[in-house]
Amino acid sequence: MLKNAGGLHKFNGWDRPILTDSGGYQVYSLANTRKLTNEGVVFNSHIDGSKHSFTPERVIDIQRIIGADIMMAFDECTPYPCDYDYAKKSMHLTHAWLKRCVEHDKKSPFLYGYSQALFPIVQGSVYKDLRKQSAETIASVNAEGNAIGGLSVGEPHEMMYEMTELVCDVLPADKPRYLMGVGTPVNILESIALGIDMFDCVMPTRNARHGLLYTRQGVINIKNEKWATDFSALDEDGTSIVDKQYSKAYLRHLFKAQEILAGMIASLHNLAFYLWLVGEARKNILEGTFSEWKQSMVGCLDTRL
């Protein structure tokens, strides 16, 4: 399935795949309100306080029903910092849950006439031996693609890159390597250089809602006063429809007026920028110019405009 992801393949009857997460990240982000056992996780709804539980089996069932083309295994995303003993214990828990996910996945039939891939997730915090061991375990599952979790949770970038590189050396190169939760435009380019093929992140949309725009010249905080009377296009080089349609001053006004449209326009812009960025990366890889191109991009992307 994924080998055809370039074009001809139809996914869930549409032309774009659906990817669902397992809830593993909620185990991390809802740390205050959940109870974790070997069986799974119990947590209270923030909406009405009702109890809910995630187990590896249940998480597969849910993703089946959603019909995701790529389902994620249930894991525990450890926080940073995380002491070695806990990281080790947690990694083994994630591996045990993975086994249950895989078994349950095999047992349960596809519901909508197309197959669903199940990606396992490497853990191991920032410890090299754990990361290596986890990557080997994950690779041995022989899934259609492999994910790296537990990074971009507050550790220094250098550490994140070091772990990514180490894990990429173990995970098969002929299957997608998916770095979960990353990241900034620079993070993405650096990670591609280390062998990553897939990403997902809240950054382009959440930061857009908060007024941060990514461009190839650098980062704009559109809420800043300096844009108040700048009536130039949102992004002269932008590829999305909003980029030339709206001015910086207008978007700033929408933010100041707390118009919901502000977050929508900014999100469209950032998403288009991310798409352009990885598209360029792909092009440069194919042309053998990725390294130089990345070098030239990284210099600008972090600039504050």
Next chain:
RNA sequence: GGGGAGAUACCAGAGCGGUCAAAUGGGGCAGACUGUAAAUCUGUUGGCUAAGCCUUCGGAGGUUCGAAUCCUCCUCUCCCCA
């Protein structure tokens, strides 16, 4: 015409003799955000030759060691009655 209430920083609004450059909201300015409990959170918001000093609480006087706080007059707002 008679009676009453009040004027505080950009706005609203506490404070009612010293611990007040003045609570708290809002607004302004800036920052954070990385498998989305996130249209969220944080800092800052009189001026300077800044651990100190200077000018602020409608205006002008006064009382006091000391006033945004007490007294007198003035100006202006709002409410009730006629």
